[in-house]
Amino acid sequence: MTDTPLTTDQLSVTYTGDREIEAVKGVSIGFPANTLTTIIGPSGCGKSTLLKSLNRLHEIQENVTIDGDVLLSGDSVYNTDVPAPEIRKRIGYVPQTPTALPVSIYENVAYGLRIHGDYESKADLDEKVETYLRKVNLWDEVADRLDAPGAELSTGQIQRLCVARSLAVEPDVLLCDEVTSALDPVSAESVEKTLKRLKSEYTIILVTHSMAQARRLADEVVFLYLGEVIESNDVRSFFEDPQQERTKAFIGGPTPVNREDNATGPTTTPPTSAGGEGPAAGDDKQ
Secondary structure, three states: OOOOOEEEEEEEEEEEOOOEEEEEEEEEEEEOOOOEEEEEOOEOOOHHHHHHHOOOHHHHOOOEEEEEEEEEOOEEOOOOOOOHHHHHHHEEEEOOOOOOOOOEHHHHHHHHHHHHOOOOOHHHHHHHHHHHHHHOOOHHHHHHHOOOEHHHOOHHHHHHHHHHHHHOOOOOEEEEEOOOOOOOHHHHHHHHHHHHHHOOOOEEEEEOOOHHHHHHHOOEEEEEEOOEEEEEEEHHHHHHOOOOHHHHHHHOOOOOOOOOOOOOOOOOOOOOEOOOOOOOOOOOOO
16 A cells, blocks of 8 residues: 555535535545544535545435546546445445444444455354454454344444444545544544554544544544635644644634543534535535
8 A cells, every 4th residue: 555545636526406516626635544634624614525525425426526536546436447336345434323234233244245255254254253343342342242233232332333344345445424423422432442543554534523533533634614625734733833824713723732631532522614515415514
């Protein structure tokens, strides 16, 4: 894998329904390997639209057009010769709302492995299911009830199950769309700890409304406003020495990044309304 496996090149996303809205405008940015990058910005600024365009999830919606490109290890993810499921195998996605498939806990993790044929035997499949449940710290909680429906788990456990399901097909990149926003503080902290561990193995891109969460988790921060990248930098430079006036206004001026002080648990920063992103089915318009 390259040092920057995923990059965008003048990427624009436009909704072309009753009225044309350019939700993402000429974004060119790289996402470093083995790094957690947070995308922040006010509600409706294009965060979720940008995230979903990285692995062609926008294709499940109508009236969406793409200009520019997204490159994975130098190859266009929009190459029509490559089926979208193959792209989504390499660039996984964890949604905002924790959703278990209507099958057992075991089959939730095995689902992608079965589709792609990424196992050699039942014993190999069993081993992989256990491996990825362990990666998200869920194995000890469910090992004695793998045949139980995934939907019987708590909301926080289901979100970790979603992460395990995405990881089971061994992606290069993991996209996370406000994955703790629907969780209680204890469950959210568990998911945060999981992401912290995983970033040494994967390129993780996390959309968040919480400045405290960005300070706790991020290596890199991207600030999106009305579809444009206003500023991006490493987490300390971004929060302690912001360069753009819009950035300073959004984060409340230069603020220290103290990992220890911020490690007591997730907090929520109320979103700021800014408008500017078009409607999309199943999208939180962020």
